[in-house]
Each structure stands twice: as structure tokens, then as C-alpha cells.
Amino acid sequence: MKKIEAIIRKSRFEEVRKALYKVEIHFFTYWDVTGQGNETEAHVYRGVSYTASDIQRRHISFVCNNEYAEPAIQAILAAARTGEVGDGKIFVSEVLESYRIRTGEQGSVSLKENR
């Protein structure tokens, strides 16, 4: 099982969501984070102009069986790209075990569709 974490622009979120659907990733969890990176944003406040390198981004995280990982990564890479500095990153790591709380199922079956 792999855990895929992607830090993307909020404005690309809907595209990424759609792309993940296409590769059968229907389950994921996301939250908003602040990213510190290359990109900066111009602000003006009461006559002070300044640039901030803290930029709001969306963090998407999901766990999937190994065979889903590569297509999902490609899907995100394609959907989240604008080509401008600040498009974000994808990280992949290993997950040992997974449980579906509702049924108590364990292992790769717990990641499969089941209503």
C-alpha cells in the first residue's frame, strides 16, 4: 500500500479531483496548508506593499494499493501543473496497514469500494 501526498495550488484542485476520479481514486482526504517555497505573493495593506512567501495550498492525501499509485501520480502531475513556480510536490511513502472503520476490514480490501 502506498500513501500519496500532493501539495497543490488551490486553484487546480477541481482539475486534480477530476483527474483522480478518472484513475479510480474516489477516496481521498484533503486540507489546506500554508506552503513556504519559491513562490511569493504581492500584498498591499494600509500603504505597505510587501511580498509573502507563505502561500495557501491544498494538501491531498490518500492511501491506495500499489498498482493504483503510478497512474494516480501521473494524473496529479498532469492536472496540477501550470508551469509557473509554485506548482507543488508529490511524495510517496509506504503504508503498513489499513482498516475500514465501518466494517473492521483490514488490508488491501479495506481500500476497495464497498457500500
Add this chain to the structure above:
Amino acid sequence: MKKIEAIIRKSRFEEVRKALYKVEIHFFTYWDVTGQGNETEAHVYRGVSYTASDIQRRHISFVCNNEYAEPAIQAILAAARTGEVGDGKIFVSEVLESYRIRTGEQGSVSLKENR
């Protein structure tokens, strides 16, 4: 050391907290996330009814020594379950190292109680 991540219903949070206490998990970190999954929620807004599959959930995360992992998982499974679609997931992964910032302690001792 294991990292346990659980994505649960907000309404089950207090139960889960209590259950974790019983298995001696007194330390954890949580934040609110949006989950995309099977469950949908009905909304009405200015005469438009719609269902959303983005549902607010709570993400609990903690790192514990290996022997604590299994009881903690069972505790969450029991406390977070309602039996309805949308109860959430638990993921387990390996952690290489841990530090307590206050004391600089490293390794499994840093996860033990110490006031």
C-alpha cells in the same frame, strides 16, 4: 515506532479520545480535514438542493511504540464505528525516529510520559 492515522467522523471524536485514554494513548495531534468518499450530505441553499461528497472529518495522528499500536487501533475501531457509510479509515506506517523537543530525548523514551 508506529504512526497511526485515523480519519473519523467529528461526532465520534469524544468517544475516540476516551477510548485512546483507556489504552494509554495520552498524546496525539488532530486537525480537521475534508473527506471525499462514499458518503454524501444533502444541502439546500437558496432553493437549490444538492448533495456534497466533501464531508468534514477529523484527522487524528499519533506515533507510539510498537506494542501500543494494536490496542490503539482496536480502540479506535470500536469507538469510531457507527456502521453507516462514512465511518472513515485507519492507516499505519513506520516511523524511524522520534524526539521530544523539550528534553532533546530521542527514540522510544521520547514517547513515554515525562513531566
Add this chain to the structure above:
Amino acid sequence: MKKIEAIIRKSRFEEVRKALYKVEIHFFTYWDVTGQGNETEAHVYRGVSYTASDIQRRHISFVCNNEYAEPAIQAILAAARTGEVGDGKIFVSEVLESYRIRTGEQGSVSLKENR
């Protein structure tokens, strides 16, 4: 590649940011979480005094190449410490792969500076 996760006091955030800069960690992602631990906070609300053990903390997360990990950890340990209960934790885990969305670069090069 290593993923470093640190849960720190919000009030130490600026110090930690500076310390990470010094060890050439220019990229990271952070968000606010609630920590459940030893520390408690006193509150008063409409005549009821109570203590809460849910305390707002900041969660910093970044992935770096192996040789950067140790200096980064030491930097955080030094910058985030106040010596009072509640200073937080650092966790280290293994990451399998990393991608830069903008360029599609993969592997350790994707973690290097590139504008």
C-alpha cells in the same frame, strides 16, 4: 529521502523558520493542529474556570534528502525549545519518491532549488 514532521508551539514558529533557513531548508509546508498532551491551558468563560488540554500547535512537514535531515532536526530542536512542558515532538520517516509538479522531475533532484 526523509520526511520530517515537527509539532511545535505557534509562538516558536518564526524562530524555527529562521533556523531551518540557516540549514538550507527553504521549502516546507505547515498547518495548524490541536495537540493533546501534557500541557493544559486555563480558561474562564462566563464564570466557569476550566483547563483544556487541547492546545493549538503548528505542524511543520517537509521532505529532504538524507544528508539534510540531521542538521534540520538539530535546528528545530534548538529553535523550538522553551523548556516548558508542551514543546512538542519531531518525527522522522522514510519517503520513497518525490516529484516536482512544475517540471515533472523525480527523485532527489526534485527537492533541490530550481527556479
Add this chain to the structure above:
Amino acid sequence: MQTTELTSQIPQLGLTVHNLWMMVSIMLVFIMHLGFSTLEIGLTRSKNTVNILFKNMMIVAVGLVTYAICGFNLMYPGDFGCIEGVLGFAGFGVGPAADYDPLTYHAVDGIGGTYTYWTDFLFQGMFAATAATIVSGAVAERFRLDSFFIFSILYVGLVYPIVGSWQWGGGWLSSFSIGESAGFHDFAGSTLVHTVGGWAALVAVYLVGPRIGKYVDGKINAIQGHNIPLAAIGVFLLWFGWFGFNGGSVLSADPETTSKVLVTTCMAAAAGALSAVIVSLVLFKSYDLSMGINGILAGLVGITAGADQMGVMDSIWIGIIAGAIVVGAVAFFDRLKLDDPVGALAVHLACGIWGTLAVGIFGAKAGMDQFLVQLIGLAATGATCIISSLVILLPIKALLGLRVSEIEEIEGLDMHEHQMEAYPDFRIDSH
């Protein structure tokens, strides 16, 4: 123009001035409903915000309509056809009598007519909804919406005006006297509005039970309100509205009386704030803004019964005592496990009682006889309100239930009763 011609305009001009003041007061009392709304949502959790706003907004509408249908004619029946001094009814609907002349509709000696029929109706109508709003705050976060509205319609449509008629409609209470005392005195409604709302709130809070998590294992937990700025906006707007609530209750723009009423009102509010803050600083070692808010309201409710009778120092004392009472009362009701998220019982019931009694202690009417009259008036109206509330609420409880389901309460009434969130863009960390 001829002198006499001009002079004949004077009564009309007088009516215009006084009526203008009353219309300003109407608006001020109206805006109190916004004050109540933001105060109540500020002091409760975000997950119930839409629900509370819905109640507070609709209660104005329901209040005005029921008052138009029957409330006004129950409260000001003219003569008490049904039971002398206790119950009268001038028929359904509104509209002036055939021989209506605004110049004489409400004429004050030495002043002349002071307002029109329409002003009268609207001013009273705006007051009416207040009583139900008080209940809404006290039972917030767990009361069923439908049950609340059934209760409100009956309470605002029937109980409030009937009790009100005893005093303001010229019923038995207005002429009830002991010894020297010249009748029950309730200038702007410490009893007739605030305790009438407060008693119903008490019964409703008792019947519906506390919120989940409020009293656990004998411990009192604080359930914090989610938006203190909104609560602060609420209390400022309520103070603002009270200029009309008390100022308008003079029923004319008489300069000396109205301006003095504004002074006593403001001094009581200021004193209430200071006293509540100082008392809670001593007790809890903290500058407790939530108590400061309650202290202002305590002072305002406390002065309401006697705002026209008090001197400056009297009103400061009334405010100081009200501020202390409210701190004690919040703790007291908590001790009794009467869970009142916004402190409505402490403010409206406890300080409404205090304000009514204060007329017998401070100011122009002070005296043992007056004190007794006030006490009896309180007892009579209190008993009536408690009994009526039970008579209305118990059947509702049996048929519909008063309380939402547990899951609804935990996940919030907004999502379940309204399928809407108050703050969809914000990350909420609901508690």
C-alpha cells in the same frame, strides 16, 4: 396667516413631535432583534448558528403577525369584557375605531395627543416578539424548531398580551395597591417583558434539559460561544435599542422625562458592566468579557421597571447590584443544572425580578407598601407564566418532543434542520 389659524395647528404639531419620537423608538426596539440575534449566535457554537438566526428572524415576523391577529386586542382590550381586570378582547385584526382621532387617541394632560393608533400598534408589536426571543436564547442548541414556533405563537399571541393587559392594558394590576402605594409600577417591562420571557425560559430550559456535555459527572463544563465580536455587536445594539425601549415607554417626547430616562438607563448599564467585571475579576481573577456583556444587559433590565422614578445615584446603585446579581445568577442556575447558553435566565429573569423590586427600594416610589405591591405583582405574573408555559409545553413535549435527536445535537442543528452551514468557507473546529 391669522394668529388663530396658526394657533389651531399647535395640537397637530405636538402630536407630530411626540409621534416622531415614538416612531424613532419603534425602530430602536426593532433593531434590538438584531442585537438579540448576534448576541445569541455569538455565545453559542457555530454549528447552530443558522438555526438561531432563523428563530430570531422569524420570531419578529411571527410576533408582528400574531400581534396583529389577536395580541394587540388582547393586551389593550379597552374594556375587560370577559373577566373584569383580567381578560378582555377587542376582536381579531387591527384598525382604529370608527371615531378615531389621532389628536385624542392617546392624549396626555398638558401635552395633548402623543401618538397615532398605528404607532401604538407597531411599538407594542415590536415589544411582543421580545419575550419569545428571550426563550429562544435560553433553549438554544437543542430545542426543536417546530416545537419552538408552536410555543412562541401561543405564548406571544396569548400569554404575553393577557399578562400585559393586567398592567399596561389597565387591568387589575395597574390599580392594585397596598396602603399608600399607588399601584404596581413597571415602567417599561422588567416584569411584563423580561420576566414574562424569563419564566417561560425557565420552564423550557427545565423541560428540555441541558446540552450534551454541559454537566458531566457532576462537573460544570464551559461550552464557549463561537464568535465574541458578534456577541459584542449584540450587546451594543441592545443598549442602543434600549434608548427606544425605555425612552419610548415614556409614551411622549416630554423632554425632561425622556432625557432623564435615557440618563438613568445609561448609568445603570455602565454601572452594571463595571460591577459585573469587578465581581468576576475578584472571583475568577480574569477580565471576563462575557460577564461584562451580561453586566450591561443586567443593568439595562434592572433599570427598566423604574427608569422614570430614579435619580442618577439610584440608577447607578441598581446597575451595580444588577451586575453582581447576574454573576451570581449565572453560577446559581449552573448549580441547578439549568443550562442557559446565553445567560438569559440570569439577565432577564433574575434582573427582571430585581428591577421590579428595586422600584420599592430606590427612587421616588420607594417604600414598604410599594415593595409589597411589586412582590405580589411579580408573584402573580410569575405564577401565570409558569403555569401557562407548562400548559403549552407539556402537550408539545408529549406530541412532538422538545428536543432534537442526539446525533442532530452533536452534528449541529444547522446541518439537520436547515441543511446549511453558517460559515462554509471557514475551517471550523467544532466543539
Add this chain to the structure above:
Amino acid sequence: MQTTELTSQIPQLGLTVHNLWMMVSIMLVFIMHLGFSTLEIGLTRSKNTVNILFKNMMIVAVGLVTYAICGFNLMYPGDFGCIEGVLGFAGFGVGPAADYDPLTYHAVDGIGGTYTYWTDFLFQGMFAATAATIVSGAVAERFRLDSFFIFSILYVGLVYPIVGSWQWGGGWLSSFSIGESAGFHDFAGSTLVHTVGGWAALVAVYLVGPRIGKYVDGKINAIQGHNIPLAAIGVFLLWFGWFGFNGGSVLSADPETTSKVLVTTCMAAAAGALSAVIVSLVLFKSYDLSMGINGILAGLVGITAGADQMGVMDSIWIGIIAGAIVVGAVAFFDRLKLDDPVGALAVHLACGIWGTLAVGIFGAKAGMDQFLVQLIGLAATGATCIISSLVILLPIKALLGLRVSEIEEIEGLDMHEHQMEAYPDFRIDSH
């Protein structure tokens, strides 16, 4: 003092009273702009909040200044020098005529002078900005700021006052009659303010197109507003302001008329709220607060044309129908893919039309002739507004464009046009 000396003060005293009421009304109409502001930001997404506030705040400034420069003298030209009954202009700038005497500036039979030149200007100036604000709400979240201001300046500076002059400035509409009817009747501006804003909003919404994500694959999506408490504050403040909008439109403090206008206004608002809530409860099985809010506004807009003509029951019926119309109209405009984030078309256009027609159906002037006059008045003003809006907007569209870029719309106008966030401390989960 001598009797005659005293008596000679009566006209001045009358002027003072009536003028005082008008000044109170000015303030109330002013505060409506705060109401519009919070309503509009409440019903839109957090990422566009600064933008909407900027528009609403600056529109007051722009409105007042353009009205001072030319609007006032276009709307109240005295005589129609240019085209009889259609277009007149009394010159740039403001200031009373040489022979100005406040006692006769606006004298009402049997009452005398009721306000000064300055009161007149400011009251009308506060009204003027309202029309542009209506447009602002309807095109929120995607309209360019510069294009909006160019449009507003021209529309508030020219179109609004010219159309207004036809009726309130004594132009052709004010004396237009069919059969028995005594001229077009628009008491406080259902047509002249609300539909004038509404038609422009319709054209602008059509030209600018819907927000991204609103209509996808033939499906209508709800884009929730981000702050329901602010929307609720808005609607309360608008109701509050309407006391002055309608009450001040009496143009004197005449006690009987003003107080009755306040009653009809409030009853229509209350009825509108109840009706919209009940209709949407039946249709959507949900207590829809957002519709309750629209219902109140619907009732208020609906009563505005005939607030002085209606009885209590008439105003309740007008409110009930307005409340039902608004629910239908929201769905109707959505069906037409006219995306209106705050419901301005449903409230101001649909209910403005309804209110104008209602004068021919309910109340003192009801009758077929009057109905036709109202209809023709609506048609004439509507056509003028639509054409003028096109004439102004099409060139702007060609030169500057009406719409912000896609990325700007997705990331929010706040960051792009203002480089500022509305809530920097809060975690926003923008949608």
C-alpha cells in the same frame, strides 16, 4: 412674550419637526448601504469579500459626489428645459436658488414647509447610490472593478436621475393617466429605485455571464455564501433602513401617514418572510434561512410602491405574494442561467415589478385603469433602463472587458484586484 410673536414661530417649528424626521430618514437610508454590504458579502465567497466591500463603500462616495455634480439637478430640474416632461437640467453643482426660503421650499398644504434644500439633496443623494448597489450584488464575484465604476458613475449620474425625473421630478409619468386613474404611483421607488437597479442588473448579469462552476453540464450548482451571520445582519439593517426609505418618502412627519407607512412596511416584510419560508419548506423540505432573508426583502420591495395606499391586510397580502414570487424568481433566473449570487434580480426586479403592479390591485388606488398606468410606467422605465444599460455596458465590454480573468475569478478578486485578504487569520477552505 407676546402671543403674536410666539405664534409667528409656528411655521418654523413645523419645519423643524418635519425636517428632523427627514434627517432621521437620511441616516436610515444611509445605513442601508451597510446592510447591502454585509448582505452581499455574506451571500458570496470569502475570496471576494474585500472586493464587494470596496464596491459598496465607494459607491456611496461616488453616488453622493456624482449626485452633487449633476444628478440632483437632472432629477429635480424644476422645469424641463430640454425635452418637455422627459429631460431637464438645472446646471452643475448644488446650492439653493437665490430666493430660497426653507419655509416654502417644500411646503405641504395644511402643514407648511417640511424640509430644507439640504435635506432634500442629501435624502435624494442617499437614494441614488442604491441603484448601483443593486447591480453590484447581482454581478458580484466576476465583474471588473474599473468597468463597474465607469458603469456606476454613468448610470447613477445620468440614467437614474433622468428616469427619476419623469415621476418624482414632475415629468410626464407623474401626470400620465388613463381613464379614472390619477397618474402613475410609485411611493418610495419600487419602480424608480428597485427596478431601475434591477434592469441594469439584468443586463449586466446577462452580459458578464455566470460564475465558473455555477452551471455545469446543464446542472445548477449552489455556490454558498460564506458568512450567514453577516447576511442576517444585512437584512436586519435593510429592514431598519426601510423605516427611513419608506417613512421618509412621506416627505413630512405627518403622524398619521408616516406611522401607517411604517406599519404597512413592517407587515409586508413579516408576511414576506413567512411566505418565503413556508413556500420553500413545502418545496425543499427545509427551513431555508437564505430564502427567509430574501422573503423579508421581497416584502419590503413589494410594499415600497404603495406603502401609503395600503391597509394592514393589503400589505400582508402584498408581502405574502412577494415572498412566493421571490422563491419562484430565484429558481426562474437560475433556469435562465442568469447567475445572481445574492438574489438581487429576484428581490429588486421581480418584486419591484410586483410592488408597482400591486398598486393597481390592492389599496386605495386599485383599479383596472391604475393597473394599466402602472404597467405602462414599468414598460417605459424598463425599456429605458435596458437600453441605457446596453449603451453603457457594450462599449465598456469592447474596450475594457466586463469580466475578470479566469485565474482571478478562481483565486478570488481580493488577491488580484486588492492584494488583500478579508480574513488573513482564519483558515479558509475556499470553494
Add this chain to the structure above:
Amino acid sequence: MQTTELTSQIPQLGLTVHNLWMMVSIMLVFIMHLGFSTLEIGLTRSKNTVNILFKNMMIVAVGLVTYAICGFNLMYPGDFGCIEGVLGFAGFGVGPAADYDPLTYHAVDGIGGTYTYWTDFLFQGMFAATAATIVSGAVAERFRLDSFFIFSILYVGLVYPIVGSWQWGGGWLSSFSIGESAGFHDFAGSTLVHTVGGWAALVAVYLVGPRIGKYVDGKINAIQGHNIPLAAIGVFLLWFGWFGFNGGSVLSADPETTSKVLVTTCMAAAAGALSAVIVSLVLFKSYDLSMGINGILAGLVGITAGADQMGVMDSIWIGIIAGAIVVGAVAFFDRLKLDDPVGALAVHLACGIWGTLAVGIFGAKAGMDQFLVQLIGLAATGATCIISSLVILLPIKALLGLRVSEIEEIEGLDMHEHQMEAYPDFRIDSH
């Protein structure tokens, strides 16, 4: 009724009307405190919200009470027993003199009595707290609560009324003249309220030092306010309140003067908004709402000294210049490292000075002599305020300290001084 009988009511009727206007003004000035509250919390960080609300709410209470105890009698001493024209005191407490008659208490030629003793006290009392509120905004986010209240009590209780007595109490400044000039002119308090607050703010800001992180390594950082909608609500309410602040300062409801004052007030506010926005658009290439907000306030403060003297064009010019000044002043104070989170120095001090001087430049009194008188008045009051502030603040600094601890400042005053959060349900990303 007999003609003479009726006629005898005229003076009383006049008093009623004028007093009514003053009571309306009292309410409007009162609601300014809500405006200040939401403006200040909007422009500061969420972690200090409860603290600021606490200060703003309690300052009203403290202001009214200290004004009742001694302020009123210091400001309007009747005769200057202590130092002729400089210091007088009519004793502790409030209450009219034995021979008090409202008909003559404040009689204006040709108008008669215009308000009662009570109205006078309350109107002045509402003004008094304003000065301390100005300070509260400027030192927000780092000043100790206890030190602030000690300062406020002394400043509002002693300095404000003594300085005020020089002009409004009939002291030396009111009759000070050079050449042709007819005495210092400060209609509604550009000097006596706004700069009196502003100078104290300047001293306090200087003594307490900037917020951590504001000036780092010679760079000026922006510390954004957390809730722009609240700031916008604040500025609208302040404008609304200014109708009473300036309108009430006419001290009667005289129709021509009051309505013209409202016009000049509104035009200056509108012009200030436009000018500040345009200037900052040119300088910073951004539609800066925060500057628009300051521009409105700048215009309002600027017109306050001469609102009764100006024509429409004068007031527009005053507003335009004030709007430009405020943009420059914000940058200027930042350059001096005087950290003022809400721009109180730029608005109240800089534009208060501008407004005072403008009386010598624009309007009916313009002239070199008048300009000099205004300048000297400014210098005298300014010196007094600065010295008094130092005399009060330095001992407080020595004994208690002015500033909270570093950890308290970083984590927020709310948690440390109040143990309460403003938004417990929201995820805060504090900065």
C-alpha cells in the same frame, strides 16, 4: 382651548423638538463606540480581539461614570473658580441647579430652550469616552489592560474636560482672538476630541513602542488586520454616528444649520474616501480598501471643526485634502516607527489638525487671523495634552509597566489577560 393657552405651549413644544434631535444625536454618538470597536478589532489580529472589545466596551462605562463623578462639572464649570478661563469645577456628581428650568437651561436666540440638563450631560458624556477610545486603537495589541484603564480614567476624568472647558465651557480659548477673528472655532471637536485623543495616542505609542515584528532590520512590515468585514462595519457605523456627532453639535434642531451640517459632513466623507483611494491607487497600484476606510474617517475628522462654516465645495476640498493627508500620514508615522495598528494617529491627530486649520482656510471664517488663532489653539491644547499624557503615563510605566510581556504579546492578549478566545470554533492561523 383658548388661543393664549395654546400659544403658551409653543416654547415647550420647541424644547421638545430640539431636545428630541439632541437625544437622537446621543444615540448616534453612542453607537460610534460600536463602530470604533469593530473597526479596531477588524484592523488587528484575532488573538487580541477579546482584549480590544473589553477595552472599548468598558471605556464607555468608565467614561460615563467618571464624567458623572467629575468630568461634566470640570468641563462646564459655569464660572472658572480656580483659574480664570482655565480651570473651574462645579463640584462632584450630577444634577441640575436649584433654579433649573429646561426652558431656559440652554436657550438660543429666536429659538428658545433647546435641551434639558439631562440631555446635555448625556451628550457630553458620550463624547468624553471617545478620546480614550482613540488611544485604545493606537496602542492596541501590546498595552497592558490595567495601565490603560488607569490612564483612561485620569485622562477622561481630568484632562479631556479641562481642555474642553477652555472652548466649550466658555474658557479662554473661546474668546481668544487675533485681529478680526472672532475666537477659536472648533465646531464639533476636531481639536477638542480628536486631537486630544490623538496627542495622548502619540505619547502612548511612543512610550509603549512598536509591536514585535513591525519594524525589523529597518524594514516596515505589514501586520494585517484579521477581519475586514468588521472593519467595514465599523467605518459605516462611524459615519452613521457622525450624523449625531456633528449634527448634534448644532445644539438645536435648527433645520437649515443641521441639514447643512449633515451635507458638509457627508460630502467630506465621500471626498475623503475617493481621494485616499485614488492617491493610494497611484502610489501602490492597488485598490486599497484599508485606505478607503481611513479616507472616510479622515474626511469626517477633517470636517468636524468647521462643518457649520463650510459650503458644499469647501467640504469636498477639505475631504480631498484629508484623504491625501491620511495616506501620507500613515506612511509618515510608520517611517518614524510609531506603530499604530488602526491608523488612529493618521486619522485623528493628523486630520484633526488639518480640520482645525481648515477653518482658517475655507468657509465663512477663512482668513489669516483666524488661521493664526486656530494654530495657537492647536498648540496650546496640544502642549497640554502631551504634557499631561507624559505626567500620567510615566509614573504608570515606572510602577506597573505599559507593555505586556513578550510571550503574552506573541500568544495574544486574549489568552493571557482574559483566558478567552474570540473565535473558539474557528481554525485560526495566527500571525
